[in-house]
Amino acid sequence: MDWVVYAKPPFGGAEHVLNYLARYTHRVAISNHRLVAFENHRVSFRWRDYAHGGKNKVMTVPAEEFLRRFLIHVLPKGLVRIRHFGLFANRRRAASLQRCRSLLGMQPCLGRTATAASQPPCPLCSGPMIVVEHITAQQLRYALIPIRQPAYALDSS
Secondary structure, three states: OOOOOOOOOOOOOHHHHHHHHHHHHHOOOOOHHHEEEEEOOEEEEEEEEHHHOOEEEEEEEEHHHHHHHHHHOOOOOOOOOOOOOHHHOHHHHHHHHHHHHHHOOOOOOOOOOHHHOOOOEOOOOOOEOOOOOOOOHHHHHHOOOOOOOOHHHHOOO
């Protein structure tokens, strides 16, 4: 039996689809700051009306309806919110990132060593970060010093 996929183009375009899916991968269904009140078994919350220019509005619904709407957005047991794939898939992440660095002409990022335990970790690979230069907030604000290019970017030969 053949596998047949039927998919219509999204109404709002690809950007609309990505914005919609991002709500499920990066955020909870509703954050606490959007909740306005809970009185007399009714929940009031802020929402954005995109049909009318993205205006912020307040909606009040019975508590049961609020819970029904909230539970629609809860993932089934066993599913996680963010799954990494491609370059960032867990199985081949280290090898993929090493390959990317070599293709970009970057130096390999070394893992954490016992001698570098006092160094702050690199936010990308968790290896020891080597401080090349300290920039103060004032220097950054007024651009008093030129930003140095990495060594691999200077060597074009």
